[in-house]
Amino acid sequence: MTVVFRSLHAYLNIREPPGMRVRCPGPPARWKGNAMFTAIAHVPLSDPLPLIEALAGHLREQDVTLERQGEALRVRLSMGEALFRPAADGVEVEARAPDRSGMEEMVDFIASHLLEFCVTEHPVIRWTGAAEAGTLYADFREMTVAGVERMGDWRRFMLTGTDLARFADPAAPYGRFHFPPEGMAPRWPKAGPDGLPLPVDPAWRPAVRRHAIRTVEPEAGRIELDILLHGGGGAGAEWARWARKGDRCGLSGPETEPAVPALRAAETVTLAGDAAARPVIQRLLEVLRPDARGVVLLEGEGPPLENAPQGMQLRQVPALLPALRETADSGVLWAGAEAGAAREIRLWLAEHPEVDGSVRDLWRRGVSASNANPARDFPAGAKWRPRGQRV
Structure with a gap:
C-alpha cells in the first residue's frame, strides 16, 4: 500500500531506495507527551472495529509506535498522538499535539488514513478543537522577492517574510516552496473542516517543491534561496526564470535531514x-x-x-x-x-x-514541471484528495 500524505514523499514524489520501506513520517521531533492542543471528532461508521484493526496493521508495518488499550488504539508520532476508540455508531478520535502545527499534522494524518481505509463508507469528518476551516496552515509563510541575483545557470533570491525562526536550524535545511503559476495570484493552502486541505483548481494551484534554504536571518525576516535552472525544467526552475522583485511564493516546513x-x-x-x-x-x-x-x-x-x-x-x-x-x-x-x-x-x-x-x-532526469507529480492532480472541488496533500 502506498503511503501518501503531507511529507516530502507526497510533495516531491521522492522514492526511497529499492528495499527500503516508506514510513509514515512527521516533522522534526517535538512531541514530549505533554499536550497543549487537543481536538476530537466523531466519525460515523456502521462497523468501526475492522477499520481500527486494518489501521493498526498498516501502521505496524510502517514501524509506527502503537499501544492497544482494549479495543482502542493509541498512535504516537513525532508531532503528537491519536486515540481511536470504537463506539456504537462509529469511531471516537482524539488528537493531541504540543503546538498548532503539530495538531494540523495530526488531524491531517487521522483524516487521510480514515478516508483511505473506509472502503465501503464515506464518512463526514468534523473536528472540534482543530484549526478553523479556511485558515492558512501554521507552518506556512508568504514570502516576497526582495532581490534576484543572476549567477550563470543559477538564480539567488532574497525572500522576505515574517516569523522565520523555525527555519534557522541547519538540522532542518529544507523548506517546501509553493511556486504559483506565472501571471496568477497565489492560492495558498488552507485547512478544510475534515482536517485535509481545501481543493484548489489545478490551473491556480501552486507547484510545491522541496529546496534547501541557503541562509536564514530570522531577525531581519529574510532568507536566501538558490535555484538551479535545470535544462529539463522543473517547477522551481520555471518560477525562477520569471520571478522578479515583488513577486511572491509560499514557504512551509521545515524538514529535517536525517543524516x-x-x-x-x-x-x-x-x-x-x-x-x-x-x-x-x-x-x-x-x-x-x-x-x-x-x-x-x-x-x-x-x-x-x-x-x-x-x-x-x-x-x-x-x-x-x-x-x-x-x-x-x-x-x-x-x-x-x-x-x-x-x-x-x-x-x-x-x-x-x-x-x-x-x-x-x-x-530526476527527464521529469519536467508538467509531469513531476501526477498524483497531485485531482478534480477541482473534489470531496476527496490524495491523503494529506496541502496544495
Whole structure:
C-alpha cells in the first residue's frame, strides 16, 4: 500500500531506495507527551472495529509506535498522538499535539488514513478543537522577492517574510516552496473542516517543491534561496526564470535531514553532490564539528561554498562515483545527486559497509514541471484528495 500524505514523499514524489520501506513520517521531533492542543471528532461508521484493526496493521508495518488499550488504539508520532476508540455508531478520535502545527499534522494524518481505509463508507469528518476551516496552515509563510541575483545557470533570491525562526536550524535545511503559476495570484493552502486541505483548481494551484534554504536571518525576516535552472525544467526552475522583485511564493516546513545526527558526531566526513546539491551541502557544513576532517566532492558548477571547517577539503570532480571510490573508505558520507547517479552510489555503498552513507535523490532526469507529480492532480472541488496533500 502506498503511503501518501503531507511529507516530502507526497510533495516531491521522492522514492526511497529499492528495499527500503516508506514510513509514515512527521516533522522534526517535538512531541514530549505533554499536550497543549487537543481536538476530537466523531466519525460515523456502521462497523468501526475492522477499520481500527486494518489501521493498526498498516501502521505496524510502517514501524509506527502503537499501544492497544482494549479495543482502542493509541498512535504516537513525532508531532503528537491519536486515540481511536470504537463506539456504537462509529469511531471516537482524539488528537493531541504540543503546538498548532503539530495538531494540523495530526488531524491531517487521522483524516487521510480514515478516508483511505473506509472502503465501503464515506464518512463526514468534523473536528472540534482543530484549526478553523479556511485558515492558512501554521507552518506556512508568504514570502516576497526582495532581490534576484543572476549567477550563470543559477538564480539567488532574497525572500522576505515574517516569523522565520523555525527555519534557522541547519538540522532542518529544507523548506517546501509553493511556486504559483506565472501571471496568477497565489492560492495558498488552507485547512478544510475534515482536517485535509481545501481543493484548489489545478490551473491556480501552486507547484510545491522541496529546496534547501541557503541562509536564514530570522531577525531581519529574510532568507536566501538558490535555484538551479535545470535544462529539463522543473517547477522551481520555471518560477525562477520569471520571478522578479515583488513577486511572491509560499514557504512551509521545515524538514529535517536525517543524516544530521551522524554528521554532527563524525570525525571523518565526506559530502558529495552534483550542482543541485550545493545548497544542501552549504547548510550541512554548518552542522559539522569544528575539528571535522574530510572532503567535499562537487560535480558541476554553482555558488561557492562558505564556512567549511578547516579540515574539510573542497574538490571539484568530473563525476561523483569514481571520486567516491578513491576517497570515501570510512567515516560518514552524505551524497545528493540526480536519481540515476544516486542509485549507482547506493549500489556502491551496499558493497562498502564500513562507510556510513546517506544518499538523496535531488532531481530526476527527464521529469519536467508538467509531469513531476501526477498524483497531485485531482478534480477541482473534489470531496476527496490524495491523503494529506496541502496544495
